[in-house]
Amino acid sequence: MNVPDTPTLEDVAKAAGVSTATISRSINHPDKVSPDTNERVQQVINALGYTPHFAGKTLASKRSRTVGAVIPTMANAMFASGLQAFQEELNVQGYTLLVASSGYDHDAEYEQIRKLIMQGADGLMLIGHQRTKATRDFLQARRIPTVLAWCNPDERDALYAGFDNVAAAQEITREVLAHGHTHIAMIAGVSGSNDRASQRIEGVRVETAKHGVSARLLSVVEAVYSLEAGGDAFEQIMRQSTQPTAIICGNDVLACGAILRARQLGIEVPGTVSVTGFDDIDIAQVIEPALTTVKVPQRAMGKAAAERLLSLLDDQIPTLGSINLPTRVILRHSLATLK
Amino acid sequence: MNVPDTPTLEDVAKAAGVSTATISRSINHPDKVSPDTNERVQQVINALGYTPHFAGKTLASKRSRTVGAVIPTMANAMFASGLQAFQEELNVQGYTLLVASSGYDHDAEYEQIRKLIMQGADGLMLIGHQRTKATRDFLQARRIPTVLAWCNPDERDALYAGFDNVAAAQEITREVLAHGHTHIAMIAGVSGSNDRASQRIEGVRVETAKHGVSARLLSVVEAVYSLEAGGDAFEQIMRQSTQPTAIICGNDVLACGAILRARQLGIEVPGTVSVTGFDDIDIAQVIEPALTTVKVPQRAMGKAAAERLLSLLDDQIPTLGSINLPTRVILRHSLATLK
DNA sequence: TAATGCAATGTAAGCGCTTGCATCTTGGAA
DNA sequence: TTCCAAGATGCAAGCGCTTACATTGCATTA
Numbered sequence: 001m002n003v004p005d006t007p008t009l010e011d012v013a014k015a016a017g018v019s020t021a022t023i024s025r026s027i028n029h030p031d032k033v034s035p036d037t038n039e040r041v042q043q044v045i046n047a048l049g050y051t052p053h054f055a056g057k058t059l060a061s062k063r064s065r066t067v068g069a070v071i072p073t074m075a076n077a078m079f080a081s082g083l084q085a086f087q088e089e090l091n092v093q094g095y096t097l098l099v100a101s102s103g104y105d106h107d108a109e110y111e112q113i114r115k116l117i118m119q120g121a122d123g124l125m126l127i128g129h130q131r132t133k134a135t136r137d138f139l140q141a142r143r144i145p146t147v148l149a150w151c152n153p154d155e156r157d158a159l160y161a162g163f164d165n166v167a168a169a170q171e172i173t174r175e176v177l178a179h180g181h182t183h184i185a186m187i188a189g190v191s192g193s194n195d196r197a198s199q200r201i202e203g204v205r206v207e208t209a210k211h212g213v214s215a216r217l218l219s220v221v222e223a224v225y226s227l228e229a230g231g232d233a234f235e236q237i238m239r240q241s242t243q244p245t246a247i248i249c250g251n252d253v254l255a256c257g258a259i260l261r262a263r264q265l266g267i268e269v270p271g272t273v274s275v276t277g278f279d280d281i282d283i284a285q286v287i288e289p290a291l292t293t294v295k296v297p298q299r300a301m302g303k304a305a306a307e308r309l310l311s312l313l314d315d316q317i318p319t320l321g322s323i324n325l326p327t328r329v330i331l332r333h334s335l336a337t338l339k
Numbered sequence: 340m341n342v343p344d345t346p347t348l349e350d351v352a353k354a355a356g357v358s359t360a361t362i363s364r365s366i367n368h369p370d371k372v373s374p375d376t377n378e379r380v381q382q383v384i385n386a387l388g389y390t391p392h393f394a395g396k397t398l399a400s401k402r403s404r405t406v407g408a409v410i411p412t413m414a415n416a417m418f419a420s421g422l423q424a425f426q427e428e429l430n431v432q433g434y435t436l437l438v439a440s441s442g443y444d445h446d447a448e449y450e451q452i453r454k455l456i457m458q459g460a461d462g463l464m465l466i467g468h469q470r471t472k473a474t475r476d477f478l479q480a481r482r483i484p485t486v487l488a489w490c491n492p493d494e495r496d497a498l499y500a501g502f503d504n505v506a507a508a509q510e511i512t513r514e515v516l517a518h519g520h521t522h523i524a525m526i527a528g529v530s531g532s533n534d535r536a537s538q539r540i541e542g543v544r545v546e547t548a549k550h551g552v553s554a555r556l557l558s559v560v561e562a563v564y565s566l567e568a569g570g571d572a573f574e575q576i577m578r579q580s581t582q583p584t585a586i587i588c589g590n591d592v593l594a595c596g597a598i599l600r601a602r603q604l605g606i607e608v609p610g611t612v613s614v615t616g617f618d619d620i621d622i623a624q625v626i627e628p629a630l631t632t633v634k635v636p637q638r639a640m641g642k643a644a645a646e647r648l649l650s651l652l653d654d655q656i657p658t659l660g661s662i663n664l665p666t667r668v669i670l671r672h673s674l675a676t677l678k
Numbered sequence: 679t680a681a682t683g684c685a686a687t688g689t690a691a692g693c694g695c696t697t698g699c700a701t702c703t704t705g706g707a708a
Numbered sequence: 709t710t711c712c713a714a715g716a717t718g719c720a721a722g723c724g725c726t727t728a729c730a731t732t733g734c735a736t737t738a
Contacts, residue, residue: 006481008724019688024726034686049480054457055397056724059693064394066458074419076621084413084440096454099438101423115435118393119405141388142345227621256625263627282415282566286595288602288627347694358718363696373716395694398723 007048009056016044027052058120067309068098068116069125070109072194076225076253077281079127082149085302086125093310095122104193110135117144123309129153129160130195147309149301150196152324159312160322161304165196168294168327169203169248172276175292175329176246177211180338181274184208185244186220187233187254197222200250200278218244223254230257231264238267245273245338252277252284255291259334270336280330289333297325346387348395355383366391397459406648407437407455408464409448411533415564415592416620418466421488424641425464432649434461443532449474456483462648468492468499469534486648488640489535491663498651499661500643504535507633507666508542508587511615514631514668515585516550519677520613523547524583525559526572526593536561539589539617557583562593569596570603577606584612584677591616591623594630598673609675619669628672636664 013020018037026033026041033041044050058064067090071079087097098116102109110132113124123145139146148160176184186204189197201220208217221236223229230253237247249255255277262269269275269289277284277293284291304323311320352359357376365372365380372380383389397403406429410418426436437455441448449471455463462484478485487499515523525543528536540559547556560575562568569592576586588594594616601608608614608628616623616632623630643662650659 009726010724020725021689021727022687025687028726032686037686049477051453051457053398053459053724055394055403055459056693057726058394059392059398059695059723060725060727062693062726074413074423075416076419077414077416080413080415080419087413087440096458097439100436101426114390118390119435120392120394138388227624253621256621260625282592282595283622283625285566286599286622286626348696349694359695360697360719361717364717367696371716376716392694395723396696398693398725399695399697401696401723 006053007050008053009050012041012044012048012050015048016041064120064122065094066096066098066119066121067123067125067313068100068113068119068121070100070102070112070116071127072102072104073225074099074101077283078225078251078253078279079150079298082298082302082305085299086149086306087302089303089306090310093306095310104190106130106132106135106193110138114138117142123147123313125149125305125309127151128195129155129158130193145309145312147305147312149305150296151199152322158322159308161301161308161325162323163296163301163325163327165199166203166206168278168296169200169250170207171203171327172278172292172294172329173204173207173248175331176248176274176276176335177207177215179246179274179335181244181246182211182215182338183218183242183244184215184246184248185218185237186248186250187230187237187258188220188222188250189254190222190224197250204248218242223257225251225253227253227257227260230254231261232257234258234261235265238265238273243273246335247273247275249275249277252279252281252291252293255293255334256283256287259287259289259291270334274335276335284330285332287334292332292335293330295328295330297327300325345392346389347392348389351380351383351387351389354387355380403459403461404433405435405437405458405460406462406464406652407439407452407458407460409439409441409451409455410466411441411443412564413438413440416622417564417590417592417618418489418637421635421637421641421644424638425488425645426641428642428645429649432645434649443529445469445471445474445532449477453477456481462486462652464488464644464648466490467534468494468497469532484648484651486644486651488644489635490538491661497661498647500640500647500664501662502635502640502664502666504538505542505545507617507635508539508589509546510542510666511617511631511633511668512543512546512587514670515587515613515615515674516546516554518585518613518674520583520585521550521554521677522557522581522583523554523585523587524557524576524579525587525589526569526576526597527559527561527589528593529561529563536589543587557581562596564590564592566592566596566599569593570600571596573597573600574604577604577612582612585674586612586614588614588616591618591620591630591632594632594673595622595626598626598628598630609673613674615674623669624671626673631671631674632669634667634669636666639664 009020013023100112128151151162152164188201191198208215221233223233277291280293280295284293308320348359352362439451467490490501491503527540530537547554560572562572616630619632619634623632647659
């Protein structure tokens with residue numbers, strides 16, 4: 001009773017000598033309230049340290065000004081700066097971001113999505129386009145405004161801000177081929193539950209095939225995104241009877257794991273075998289030799305995704321369409337020219 | 340009107356032929372409802388795809404089963420796995436995590452905290468113990484259950500799950516001294532708004548001073564946590580008239596930045612100058628030479644923080660006290676013995 | 679001067695849920 | 709058979725806020 005309870009709208013109203021409606025308006029639509037009232041309300045709010053109660057607000061307005069994002073993992077830097085940019089853009093517009101992670105598990109993703117929606121998220125940002133039917137049905141039945149990132153799905157109705165994983169993988173493959181490599185292997189992410197991983201595999205496949213009989217994709221080994229797993233995959237590849245002169249990796253962490261293991265095994269990179277990465281996170285410049293990799297426009301993608309989602313939320317019909325951001329091969333030292 | 344609107348408790352009640360109270364009880368206190376009713380309710384819920392409305396629930400129960408975390412940055416892996424562990428533990432207990440980042444800005448932190456609280460967070464996890472008076476007052480006035488991590492404040496009343504940054508810095512310094520280095524420099528995080536950074540500086544100071552006149556801490560250069568800034572700091576240090584034989588860095592990213600720059604400058608690490616890091620994130624094993632650094636028990640800390648916060652939330656009086664987790668120096672190759 | 683319009687504010691009905699209390703069953707115990 | 713306790717359920721009052729609609733008080737216009 002006597003505890004300095006958190007003040008409510010009513011407390012403010014009483015203290016300011018007006019109705020709660022006026023306070024609410026003063027906060028949300030100041031132009032609908034006379035200047036002096038506005039000022040008085042401001043003072044009382046400050047004096048009382050009033051903060052609007054989110055649940056009440058959400059319940060009454062049916063809008064939470066909150067958006068959710070479900071990313072596969074927080075554990076590496078892969079999504080970090082994209083997410084950061086996404087959040088920054090949202091903040092500018094007065095939206096709040098809720099982040100959850102799925103661990104590359106589609107069922108977990110569904111759970112997280114439901115949680116976010118039930119938390120009142122007005123919209124969602126999701127990574128990739130592959131998900132369970134239950135998830136798709138849920139999203140559709142509830143008509144949840146959604147933007148996809150890190151991908152460029154071909155579904156007509158999906159709104160996305162991403163890049164073409166297949167094309168990007170083709171591009172780096174082209175680069176590898178141009179360096180004279182014909183015996184190629186790939187260390188990919190686990191393609192089963194990760195469309196980016198499988199598209200990158202496809203890109204490598206397509207491009208090597210295009211090159212004609214001279215080039216061969218010897219093997220594709222899948223591994224979870226860790227240094228350890230990348231190293232194991234590397235070892236597995238190097239134990240095969242026909243060894244590649246270049247290994248294309250679906251991710252920088254995998255590539256670094258491979259290079260690290262090569263070092264332990266006394267195999268020279270890129271002397272004996274070249275290695276390329278994907279993503280261009282910090283680790284790519286740190287590794288020795290520095291990684292030739294594909295730069296993913298993380299920040300631009302995060303920003304673009306936010307802009308699109310917000311336009312969807314505000315205008316119902318998005319004024320901004322889907323966008324494919326350009327990727328770029330960054331040449332460093334882990335890819336050698338084959339003599 | 341005809342739109343398949345998201346179903347409410349009332350819809351479920353109607354369909355199941357009972358009152359909303361029963362549904363609510365069936366969901367939250369199944370033991371208070373007869374088994375057959377429970378089952379019928381379950382079926383209806385599944386059939387309708389009902390999800391409880393979070394705002395309504397929060398408003399009515401005054402508990403959101405949500406906790407917030409404000410971390411300085413998402414941009415590097417420093418907090419990632421600790422946060423992940425924190426979230427996992429929360430999920431087990433049916434809590435949801437909301438994450439926000441402050442960019443190492445105390446005012447931004449205050450804003451984010453307010454947002455989280457207004458979002459209905461029942462409790463908070465915060466990094467470090469240094470914050471503005473406004474923040475402290477807010478937290479105290481609202482009596483917000485809070486657990487601190489990555490630090491071990493000496494305030495009597497603060498609940499924390501962290502480690503002793505000073506002691507950890509002393510330990511790595513001792514290691515450096517034991518390797519025969521007497522001319523030492525430090526590249527630290529920006530200490531102004533980051534208590535972990537300043538405590539690590541203090542640890543290095545204290546330990547070198549302890550060593551007597553033979554050892555000297557030549558300089559401490561502060562830098563934001565990026566490869567670039569670490570490199571710049573390195574250059575600045577190496578330009579000074581008296582050069583150190585070892586540089587202790589307050590963070591792995593800084594250390595890697597230094598090593599990278601050394602490479603560009605043709606300075607040998609650890610031949611000419613040794614470099615140590617702090618945190619032991621992925622990048623530390625990837626860099627060549629692999630980084631001698633301080634392992635921070637991220638996952639254990641995240642889990643411990645969650646346990647403590649939850650006990651605080653459930654029992655009012657925490658059954659679990661603050662805890663100091665042990666850190667450990669990991670010897671790799673970036674620290675050489677001085678002949 | 680009376681009618682009119684508009685700006686400022688108040689009134690009160692919910693938003694979807696929880697929960698204290700009241701009501702109704704039902705299976706013993708007396 | 710009667711009575712009571714305990715279990716199962718319903719009723720209805722909010723939780724803190726927004727907003728459609730009603731009201732009030734002026735300034736404006738003919």
